[in-house]
Amino acid sequence: MKTIWITGGSSGIGFATAEIFLKNNWRVIISSSxxxxxxxxxxxxxxxxxxxxxxxxxxxxxxxxxxxxxISKIENDIAKIDIALLNAAAYSPNKNQNFDIANYKLLLDVNLKGTLYCINSLKDFMQGRDNIIAIVSSPIGYRGWPTSGAYGMTKAAQLNLAESLYFDFKKLNINVKVINPGFIDTEATKLNSFKMPFLKSADFAAEKIYSGLVNKKNFEIFFPFFIVFIVKIMRILPYKIYFYIWKRLGNF
Ligand SMILES: NC(=O)c1ccc[n+]([C@@H]2O[C@H](COP(=O)([O-])OP(=O)(O)OC[C@H]3O[C@@H](n4cnc5c(N)ncnc54)[C@H](OP(=O)(O)O)[C@@H]3O)[C@@H](O)[C@H]2O)c1
Known part of the structure; x- marks a missing residue:
């Protein structure tokens, strides 16, 4: 029986993903704060x-x-981790566009430093085993979005980190992947006050994550295709055009 550890498994995407792995006869460890x-x-x-x-x-x-x-409790007392899904994150949209340093610090501590702490301990146990560390980032990390400075900053850093570690962890025989979901209906996105295009359920996300982790070799798992593809196009636009689009979209 294979084992997956999912951080942030108490709700949303982590919860739904835990369910689908259980259904497929995996040993599942979920954690949260x-x-x-x-x-x-x-x-x-x-x-x-x-x-x-x-x-x-x-x-x-x-x-x-x-x-x-x-991590040492899981590895020593429960089972060796085959997949570590680093999914836990804090989220708080900045509706008023005010610079709130406390929020930046909180999101840095949880989303970025937290992910780093997990990777640091996992690498010692997982090296040489040809297993997977998957980081749940977001397409918001491709570029800076209005009202998303704190959250977007952490997601951009996670994405960059995953790309770097993809190379560096090859010598440890650890496969690093990144997961970039579009808008998924969870406790986090309930905080958004705007209409989210192509909003999908957590179960939809979980299915994509399951098949991406278990059946496919790709570095990036992203979904739903259309919305993330559009954001990927926005990623390569020159600043003038990128800023103009946001001005038209929301008068930013
Ligand atoms: N929903 C979306 O549209 C969307 C889109 C792109 C990316 N994502 C990413 O997907 C992941 C899951 O998000 P979600 O939408 O499913 O949000 P969610 O329902 O709010 O779940 C977040 C999870 O993280 C846990 N968590 C928060 N702070 C923690 C901490 N300090 N230590 C450990 N666990 C902590 C929460 O549990 P506790 O409160 O019990 O700690 C919860 O289980 C996140 O990385 C998010 O950035 C989501």
Whole structure:
């Protein structure tokens, strides 16, 4: 039986992905910063799929020592990790376009430093095993979007990090992948006040992630195709055109 560890598995994309891996007979470990949310998640999952192979472990990824402890607990007491899905993130849209340093620090701590702490401990255990570390970033990381400075900054850094580690971790025999979902209906995106184009369910995202991780060799897993493809085009536009499009879209 293979094992996946999913950070941020108590809700949204992480929760739905845990469910689909369980259905496919994987051993699944979900973690998040809140044990109560994890217990509730397990109960909700229990209604749909057998949770005999589900483990829940509290792990606040912004706490380096906690991350180290949990990863060695999984590896030593539960099972060797075949896939680490680094999905946990904090999100807070900046509706008023005010520069809020506390929000920048929070998102840096969770989304970026947290991801780094996980990778740092995972690499010691996973090297030489030809397994996968997958980082859930976002197409927002391709370019700077209005009202998304803090979140976008962390996602851009994750994307750049994944690209670098794709090369560097080859010598450790660890496969690094990045996952870039379009708009997915979760607790996070409920905070958005704008209409999200091509909004998809967390179950849709989970299916794409499952098949991308298990069946395909691609570095990037992205979905839904059309919206992410448009953002990819925006990525290569000259600044003048890029800024003009945003001006037309939202008077930014
Ligand atoms: N939804 C979208 O449209 C979308 C699009 C592109 C990318 N993404 C990315 O997809 C991933 C999942 O997002 P989601 O939409 O599913 O959001 P979500 O429902 O809010 O889930 C976020 C998860 O992260 C956990 N988390 C937050 N802070 C944490 C911390 N300090 N330590 C450990 N876990 C923590 C949360 O659990 P606790 O609160 O219990 O800690 C929760 O399980 C994120 O990386 C997000 O950036 C989402």
């Amino acid at each position: 809140n044990i109560q949310k994890l217990e509730d998640a397990k109960k909700r999952m229990n209604n749909k799929v057998s949770t005999n192979n589900l483990y829940i472990l509290k792990c606040d990824i912004s706490l380096e020592n906690e991350v180290k402890k949990i």
